[in-house]
Amino acid sequence: MxxxxxxxxxxxxxxxxxxxxxxxxxxxxxxxxxxxxxxxxxxxxxxxxxxxxxxxxxxxxxxxxxxxxxxxxxxxxxxxxxxxxxxxxxxxxxxxxxxxxxxxxxxxxxxxxxxxxxxxxxxxxxxxxxxxxxxxxxxxxxxxxxxxxxxxxxxxxxxxxxxxxxxxxxxxxxxxxxxxxxxxxxxxxxxxxxxxxxxxxxxxxxxxxxxxxxxxxxxxxxxxxxxxxxxxxxxxxxDVRSAAYNIDGDYPVLLVSYGTMSRVCRTAIDMLKDEGIEVGMIRPQTLFPFPEKAVADAAAKPSCRHVLSIEMSMGQMVEDVDRCIRGRVPVEWYGKCGGDIPTPEEIISVVKARIAGKE
Incomplete structure (x- = not known):
């Protein structure tokens, strides 16, 4: 076709x-x-x-x-x-x-x-x-x-x-x-x-x-x-749906992102991989029902120490992400809104700061 x-x-x-x-x-x-x-x-x-x-x-x-x-x-x-x-x-x-x-x-x-x-x-x-x-x-x-x-x-x-x-x-x-x-x-x-x-x-x-x-x-x-x-x-x-990216190996940070924001995150993950830094991502394709098990399982890997919800909002999906993790690892939000879209470089900076233990 x-x-x-x-x-x-x-x-x-x-x-x-x-x-x-x-x-x-x-x-x-x-x-x-x-x-x-x-x-x-x-x-x-x-x-x-x-x-x-x-x-x-x-x-x-x-x-x-x-x-x-x-x-x-x-x-x-x-x-x-x-x-x-x-x-x-x-x-x-x-x-x-x-x-x-x-x-x-x-x-x-x-x-x-x-x-x-x-x-x-x-x-x-x-x-x-x-x-x-x-x-x-x-x-x-x-x-x-x-x-x-x-x-x-x-x-x-x-x-x-x-x-x-x-x-x-x-x-x-x-x-x-x-x-x-x-x-x-x-x-x-x-x-x-x-x-x-x-x-x-x-x-x-x-x-x-x-x-x-x-x-x-x-x-x-x-x-x-x-x-x-x-x-x-x-x-x-x-009818819960999600897509995983780069979660087969070990990673210290897991991203959760949806829609076109997830495409920016995917670029950031590829750029980080070129530097030798592994980051995984779960992309919800259904927001309700939310892919709770996929997020929880991806965050349960022993190597995962941080979960970041990356959004074009002031932090909304992060509440569902946090509910899935139930305190097992820190969950944080990063994003912008109103058309100011986070860049791959900004996401990379946030990821590296979390790996280094910085806020």
Whole structure:
């Protein structure tokens, strides 16, 4: 299969089409507006629907309605836009409907800036909506991986009847890389009659599908939350993903990093290796469920004396990393935010300082 040079945002839009999603509702916000610009042309070509809502709040409920009717549906946005969708995301999770959200993060808080950031980690993994709801969150480190994760997101959303989020940063959306769209990731919507409010005659059923997240009976609400909790535990058992780099030998320092920040870390590791210094890395590909065992096992090597969480934020993922280590070795954060991306040389300096026992 020939590769095509594409901008990340455009590749994300095309990936959704190739995955069989022909319903896209969105509102423009930098640095992901090119997804909408691409799909406003492509969706009519493939018989799909693109509708720009009057706000991100409206978009969230467009997604809820379409998902509840059994359609494959997705949106793309950036940081503040996702905040405005958070109420609808909680409704969709509570009603157990599938939908896909792509967040191409910008700097914050507030309006912040339009350059890359990873400052939405807490939002995506711990605070996406009110109540006891979680999303399955995937974090690509390249445009190709963004394509593959978008294509995987739709069957995963249907498997769990739950929202799935692709969490990228502005670099993922704006960079151009060669991509291909794997045929084996093309899927058909599965088992939508189990949740969709699409008519008893259509389903050949005598039972209504009532799409709702309102449970006034506390017993029913508790039961719904127990069902959701069981689903999240199943995600932890079946769909946690990570990639390891340079962990086969001994290393005094382990890095944990995700997204495009991990690519900078990989360069730093290669440069350190040229100096005779070994450093390992675990790259979470799912942020929820977090790859707890992979991080813990990599940090458990007798040679490992320090763990560094390298982020384009003021220190968010470091809390999950620390939870995995449970005090066995020191865990520290290093990073920057707002588009000021740590360089390989800065990471090397931090690593060497830890090896030398300096703060």
């Amino acid at each position: 020939a590769k095509i040079l594409m901008k990340g945002n455009e590749a994300i839009g095309e990936a959704a089409i190739r995955a069989g999603c022909l319903n896209y509702f969105a509102y423009p916000i930098t640095p992901q507006s090119e997804v909408a610009e691409y799909l406003v042309r492509r969706m009519p070509e493939v018989g799909g629907v693109f509708l720009q809502g009057e706000s991100e709040v409206a978009v969230g409920y467009m997604l809820f309605g379409a998902a509840g009717a059994g359609a494959r549906v997705f949106t793309t946005s950036s940081s503040p836009g996702i905040s405005l969708m958070s109420e609808a995301i909680s409704y969709i999770a509570g009603a157990q409907c599938p939908a896909v959200f792509v967040n191409i993060m910008r700097g914050g808080p507030g309006l912040g800036g339009i350059l890359p950031s990873q400052g939405d980690y807490f939002q995506a993994t711990k605070g996406i909506g009110h109540g006891d709801c979680r999303l399955l969150v995937m974090a690509p480190a390249s445009v190709q991986e963004a394509v593959e994760m978008v294509m995987m997101a739709f069957p995963l959303a249907e498997k769990y009847r739950n929202p799935v989020m692709i969490l990228g940063d502005g670099l993922i959306g704006q960079m151009m890389e060669p991509v291909e769209f794997p045929d084996h990731l093309k899927t058909e919507p599965s088992n939508k009659d189990a949740w969709a409010s699409n008519g008893m005659d259509h389903r050949g059923s005598k039972t209504r599908n009532l799409v709702k997240s309102l449970f006034l009976d506390p017993v029913q609400l508790n039961d719904n939350n127990l069902a959701l909790k069981a689903k999240y535990e199943r995600m932890r058992a079946e």
